Amino acid sequence: MLKHATNHIHKRCASFKKNRKRKKLSWINKIFGTKKVEGIPTRKIDYIQITKDWNADPVSPEIELKVDGIDLIMDIYLNHFQFNKYQEGDKVKIRFKNCAKYSLNTCNDEGYSYGQYRTNHNELPWGEFYEIKSGLDKELPNPIEKIQTSNSDRKHFIFFFKDETFECLASDYYLDFYNEKVLNQCKKNYNVVLEGKEIGTSKLEKADAPMGVAFGLIEFNGIETPYEFFKEYCLKNNIVINTDDPEFEFIDTKVISELKVLRQDGLEIKGVAGNAITGMKNEGYEISILGISYPFYEEEFPHHVEHYRNMYKSE
Structure with missing residues (x-):
């Protein structure tokens, strides 16, 4: 940048940059020690990268953690700068099932690049969400929050954020992508009816606007085990069940006529392909309305259409 300057100025500039970097890393040294970690043994970490077509906001993911029974729920904003299919306000809810313990520590991108963690960028590239298969110990750094005492049969997850690093031991994870603004705009409650009897309500808070699809979680009325309820109904009425997993009480049905x-005024929200049920015990059960025709779809769900259009506004 200063290629026409004298050697003396070059040296002073280099010294200034070096001192500035040292000051910038002083808080890291206070936490992790003053010596750069040298000679980390060469090893191979076997991992699966989960963030392939999405990632956390690179500046301000605004991490929220909540313990739900034996599960840990993480809420973060998505990177709408890099991935065009997301827009500002889009979030993902990550549910870590049967979580034993977790750590959200202060090692950031600079600390990681300077060897202040028990692995490094060559072994495990920074900035992604991984499931660790082998090669990295499960000794989570402080602070550690324990949800259960046993760590056996748990998968190892690690997520690198700009200013923090997250690790946890859990049985599995589930992703739920949503937009906060759209969710707040879903103020209508729709009645879910089976054979003339109301079984619950839904806000139809999710959508595939181009396909005319609206779907959402059902708040059930007096149905304690929705899995058993829908399974029994489908078997009794010869309705095909695409997927049935009793262990997780997961069910995915064909169209139930x-x-x-x-709607609250009695108007049926009808799709040309019908309605179906998908869900599992710990995630809830959703009703999907398939193939709602336009222009009715846009009139009934303007927030879903607007959200879809905003995704491609810049293109």
Whole structure:
């Protein structure tokens, strides 16, 4: 940058930059020690990268953690700068099932690049979300929050954020992508009816606008085990069940002809392909309305259409 300057100025500039970097890293040294970690043994970490077509906001993910029974729920903002399919306000809810313990520590991108963690960038590239298969110990750094005493049969997850690093031991994870603004705009409650009887309500808070699809979680009325309820109904009425997993009480059905969604004024929200159920015990059960025709779709769900259009506004 100063290629026409004298050697003396070059040296002073280099010295200034070096001192500035040292000051910038002083807080890291206070936490992790003053010596750069040298000679980390060569090893191979076997991992699966989860963040392939999405990632956390690179500046301000605004991490929120909440313990739900034996599960840990993480809420973060998504990187809408790099991935065009997301826009400002889009978030992901990551549920870590059967979580034993977790750590959200203060090692940031600079600390990681300077060897202040028990692995390094050559072994495990910074800035992604991974499931560690082998090669990295499960000794989580402080502070550690314990949810359960046993760590056996747990998978190892690690997520690198700009200013923090997250690790946890859990049985599995589930992703739920959503937009905070759209969710707040879903103020209508729709009645979910099966064979003329109301079984619950839904806000139809999610959508695939181009396909005319609206779907959302059902708040059930007096149905304690929705999995058993829908499974029994499908078997009794010869309705095909695409997926049935009793262990997780997961069910995914074909179209149920007698399953209807009604607006509060009694108008049926109807799709040409019908309605179906998908879900599992710990995540809830969703009703999907498939193939709602336009222009009715845009009139009934303007927030879903607006959200879809905003995704491609810059293109």
